[in-house]
Amino acid sequence: MSSxxxxxxxxxxxxxxxxxxxYxxxxxxxxxxxxxxxxxxxxxxxxxxxxxxxxxxxxLIIFATICLVGECASGLGYGPPHGMGRHITAVxxxxxxxxxxxxxxxxxxxxxxLGSVKLAILAFYYRVFIVPIFQYVVLATAAFIVCWEIAITTTLAVVCRPINAFWDDNVKGTCLNLVTFTYFTNISNLATDIWIFLLPIPVILRLQxxxxKKLALCAIFSVGLATCVVSAIRITVVLGHGSPDFTWATVPLxxxxxxxxxxxxxxxxLPIIWHMYRKIHSPLKNHLSSGQTHSSRPSRPSRRPSSLDESLNRWLPLPATNSQVELTQDGKGLHMDPTVMRPTPAAFWNRVEGKGEDEEVGIALPMHSIVVERGFKTEVTRSPESKPEHPGMRKNVYEVRKR
Structure with missing residues (x-):
């Protein structure tokens, strides 16, 4: 070794x-x-x-995650316990x-x-961008990545003949130049990374x-260029494979x-996680803000009846009279009805829910009260030759109040 x-x-x-x-x-x-x-x-x-x-x-991302965990586990299990991170003279x-x-x-x-991550990104592109020409390019790129992955893995599998010559100096055999092989792997990997991460940019710029928003989408899909920076830096430390003190020099690699x-x-x-976070967070934020807005406003009576009130009968106390009056519409005019019934709660909720049930079970009104039914139009239909039976009668509750 000293030689x-x-x-x-x-x-x-x-x-x-x-x-x-x-450490x-x-x-x-x-x-x-x-x-x-x-x-x-x-x-x-x-x-x-x-x-x-x-x-x-x-x-594909699940498989890539498993491979990364296996990579880190093999590095931890075979690295520091067996000399990685120390000079070779101490191993x-x-x-x-x-x-x-x-x-x-x-x-x-x-x-x-690496190959799984590249294919996962291409599969995501193919699913999101439904543009025929773009999808053909994605498929062609995926085919190239598959061939590249097979070539790299196969070459690494037979990097030495016999294979145990890779780790045992006592075995006589022939091996490929690891520095040259690693350079080829990194340069081709960097080129495909740049191509893949720039691939959707032209499609995004043509969106309506x-x-x-176009720039934001371009930024999201170009975040992967940071990986290209790591690949470029990795090329600078490839020489660690050829160093005699490789247990120390391969640490940055x-x-x-x-x-x-x-x-x-x-x-x-991250883009998928962020999209779901915004999808869940936005309705919650809107709900909280609307609740704070309603709580900050002082409650005060409305000048106009609400839409719910307008859909129901209004009960108004009037001066004492000798009879009870109900205003209805029968196509000819307004008439008197001495028996007035108040709607039950069941009929109330049927009307609120829009079920259209008209069956009502009522109880008699108290004396000296009048009920105005709001179900008629603004102009009461009358026959041409007849005059209104009650001239000057107001048509709705708002006008009665106004008077």
Whole structure:
């Protein structure tokens, strides 16, 4: 092992033998697990609350979340306990072998998580944007991503012949150049990310919407470009794979390898969660604001009868007379009826609910009272040759009050 380092490098490693990045590894492999699981769980809750059902993009995001959890778990299980985060001079040969096995598993989870996120975003585009030409482009892009994923996974599976030469230095075999392979994976991944996240922008700009809403939609669908930034930064640390002190140098590469798929999962989940939050929060906010408005206004009697009052009979006390008077409409005019009945509560609610039931069981009115039925039109129909039986009689309660 000492032949891989210059005397100066070897002296540096011996001087910093006790340095450790284990704490950093623990937090950046631990945080993505609850964040990804919770965001996907909230996404499924939002889909269920909106009664939209589980679609293909949801299943793909679930699979991507499982792959990300597996990636982080393999990083935690095979990393710090077996030398990751420490200089290679402080790690035993047996721990190096276990660490490399974990790196092999970790890389497979990483590739599967990336491919699943890309396909989930494309499935979401296909479901939301019902534009035939755009959907054809989405399908073509999805086909390319599937082929890309198969090629990457297959190449990684046979990166060494025999495969145990990947983690065991004592096994003689041939392996691909990991630095070159990782560069190819990252550059192609970055190119497809940029293409996917810019894909819906032309369709959004052609929508019949105000400019502000178009820009807002473009911003929402372009949030995933932050993932492209992570991919670009990851390219700068790829050389850690080729470093002789790889247990120390691959720590930044491992961090970006988990946050890159995490960013894709969040960019896919958050718009759906935010949409459902606004859908639930807006009616509640309107209800609370309307309640505060009503409570802040002082109660005072209305000058005009309410719509509910207008649909019912109005009882007005008048000066004493020798008879009871009911105003009705029979197509010929107004007439006197000495037996006046007051509607029962059942008839009241039937009229309020609009059931149109006219059956009323009544009780006799008190003496010296008059009831005005509001069910007639503004102008009372009269025969041409007859004169009103009660000239000067007001037609409605409002005019009686006004008089």
């Amino acid at each position: 891989a380092f210059t005397p100066e490098q070897w002296a540096y490693l011996e001087a910093h033998k006790n340095d450790s990045r284990v 950093d590894i623990h937090w950046f492999y631990s945080v993505p697990i609850p964040v990804s699981v919770l965001s996907t769980a909230f996404r499924l809750w939002a889909k269920k609350a909106g009664k939209n059902g589980i679609t293909l993009d949801d299943y 035993s040969a047996e721990n190096l072998k276990i660490f490399r096995k974990g790196d092999y598993v970790f890389s497979h989870f990483y590739d599967l998580a 919407l105000p400019l502000t 491992g961090a970006y390898s988990v946050f890159e798929p995490l960013g894709g999962i969040l960019c896919t989940n």
